[in-house]
Amino acid sequence: MKRDLSVKEASDWIQEATPRLPAEMVSLFESLGQSLAEAVASPRDLPPSDCSAMDGFAVRAEDLVRAHSDQPVDLPVVFEIAAGGSPARPLAAGEVARIFTGAPLPRGADAVVRQEDTQSQGDRIRFTSAVPPREHVRDAGEDMRRGEEVLRAGARLGAAEIGVLASLGRSMVAVHRRPRVAILSGGDELVEVDGDLNGDRIVSSNSYSLAARCRELGAQPIYLGISKDDPQSVENQFRAALGADCVVSSAGVSVGDHDHVRPVLEKLGCNLEFWGVKMKPGYPLAFGRFDGGGLVFGLPGNPVSAFVTFEQFVRPSLLKMMGSERCFLASIRARLGEPLSKKVGRMHFVRVRLVREGQEWIATTTGNQSSGVMTSLAEADGLLIFPLEEENLNEGASVEVQILKRNWFSGQGPPL
């Protein structure tokens, strides 16, 4: 078992060990947030033929070349084409057709004049200006051409992509399946959220926050509850987790006398590959693999350590399983609002708030950085990266900040 990896070494190791999960066919609605396991090409032109972008009149532009407010041109409406309808016949010289948005242009017509730019003159329509050919016409295939790849394998399916797939008539789609993530915790001090909190007992809050994080990412959490500090209880719990794609234990896999996790893992055929990452919070992280291929993350027990190590290592692994193209937390450059110092030898992840000042983001810490203080994580917009070999960061230094909050910089108002 390797010891004391850097964050980069541990990340690379885990990503290398992580498989992309196989594809499954799901209904379009269920695919939201998942990544495509197939490249999607269009089976036809869209729009299927030249069509109108407006409600108005299909015309031959050459008929209106001389139209002017002083010299209006009045033309007869010879038929009407509704959206979804078909033109009755081609348009001959000197004729116009009533047309609605999305309706196919009749042969002969090459432009559309908006209804509000015309006047009705009994059964004729008055035009008072010329119109360039192709005006208000959507070309056949302007959105998608038959055979063209419109979504690449790996694309994340958001609302716009769902719209594209729907317009192709794809009601079923291949995505990388959601990983099943077994979530375990252990310790005689822990109770469930509805448990008795007398004395020094605390809620197994990690399990709830990690399960929530899995859901947000599109993975499928399976919460297996709290094991007691005895070997049989721990073994029962890990046995229940066999078959999951990923096991996340926030009991920790430590060097403490009370730790029964390591021998249980070895008994169940899990090879522990490394222990200890040079970071803070989160040093006592363990990673291993079951013979069957399931990954095992032994996260530290402190809530903030568990959360930070989940974000750095478990999140990218789950996203890779789900076929995502970009698995790591987004980060921005910010200016440090206060001086920070630490010892060299570990990378620190510092909880910070981000405030925009002109073109810049200013990062300031959210108070108590103890790894037990979850409230200062809940207040944080991001994690400031304090590199392993650095000892001091001055106020005003340019720093990299990983973004944690989804709405960290949502707008306060409409565009002006």
Next chain:
Amino acid sequence: MKRDLSVKEASDWIQEATPRLPAEMVSLFESLGQSLAEAVASPRDLPPSDCSAMDGFAVRAEDLVRAHSDQPVDLPVVFEIAAGGSPARPLAAGEVARIFTGAPLPRGADAVVRQEDTQSQGDRIRFTSAVPPREHVRDAGEDMRRGEEVLRAGARLGAAEIGVLASLGRSMVAVHRRPRVAILSGGDELVEVDGDLNGDRIVSSNSYSLAARCRELGAQPIYLGISKDDPQSVENQFRAALGADCVVSSAGVSVGDHDHVRPVLEKLGCNLEFWGVKMKPGYPLAFGRFDGGGLVFGLPGNPVSAFVTFEQFVRPSLLKMMGSERCFLASIRARLGEPLSKKVGRMHFVRVRLVREGQEWIATTTGNQSSGVMTSLAEADGLLIFPLEEENLNEGASVEVQILKRNWFSGQGPPL
């Protein structure tokens, strides 16, 4: 009915007309992504008492003042405290206790020495350096103090907030309830995603993308299908939508002869408040209210117009209903990668890709900006705001870009 509002006027109008929905109690797991309808205070100190942050030994710092590698101090272990356990008795001078992470510190002890910084000497433990008081001790209440507000009303419940609520023993929590959003579309050219696409028929793709967007936001879409272009069909559909908090129709409420929506709305007691917003895409937007209070958005029929108007007007309205503090799309400053021009009088929302160059973001258009071209929206990271009164934007201009994609700048690798 008002006509031709600016984007700001329409936004303000709609936000003013939007109620915050009442609170409901939901289970902690279900609350993910919703906003708190109550301020949450801690019912107790957390941690409940001073406790150890490490596996090691609880000591009296004064006993180790002279400890040094040349002059080790060996002390007896008089009892052991597991996490969840209680100290057997106070620690007397010259005694240490075995202690585990999270376990309460015995009275008398004021510091913890990590196991790996000690050596075992039979039944005694050898210490080779002094330790400052409070070292590796988590203070009672350092995370939360009894009575302290730890989450404010309106806070969005992400994974960290779920962890905080769990640690307080809150298994039920008050959130603003999810709005029910009736999604309608209409037109004889439209079919469902599994429909027959022969000829010029097209899929009602707006309904699928808008329903997906509602889900992403945490609202509850109710898809009511496609109505035909006749008054009875339109009326039946709107009747089915009565009672929803919000009706989103992408049939459009236009001036076309074939539009049966407006008379139906009036018949059903909907007051149409405005029509037409000076923007592109998306001009023919209508907004109204039912007597019962439900909001009605008549979105344009073109897929991109429907999507853009949804993001500008429906999204902020739904988020306000859900109690969100920041309802509008996030935006960043970017540098324009190409010149753009338009006529004055409408605000344009231009689909752009964002690429990071050093400290800056460069925005370039995603090709065909026709309001029917959904593929160029699926490729866009954001919408560039081209203000109403501007005619030209030069290459290199500083522009505001609203962010559309959740993972628009996700990381390619771990922090270095």
